[in-house]
Amino acid sequence: MHPSIRLLPRHTIGTLFLALAGTACLAQTADAARMERARAQLQKRFDAADANADGLLSRDEAKAGMPRVFKQFDRIDSDKDGTITMEQIGSFAAQQRQR
16 A cells, blocks of 8 residues: 555544545446437437438448448448448447447
């Protein structure tokens, strides 16, 4: 243990620990809120691009309404059926974040 920590009363150390833990929880909550806003924004853009409202984006719909998705269309279309879903976009985005 660091010598300066030994000088602090136990309740002060506990309070510091709780404060740090609380800060970490707030950061995680903020990250979760930010991710939810991003997901909602993506869903809104997906719905606008989905011209026939079938819950799928064709290559043409992606090209017209989501050009960045269109550029990665073949990589996102994991089942190679010529359409992509929000779930496939989410999976692709998660894979990219892990890199």
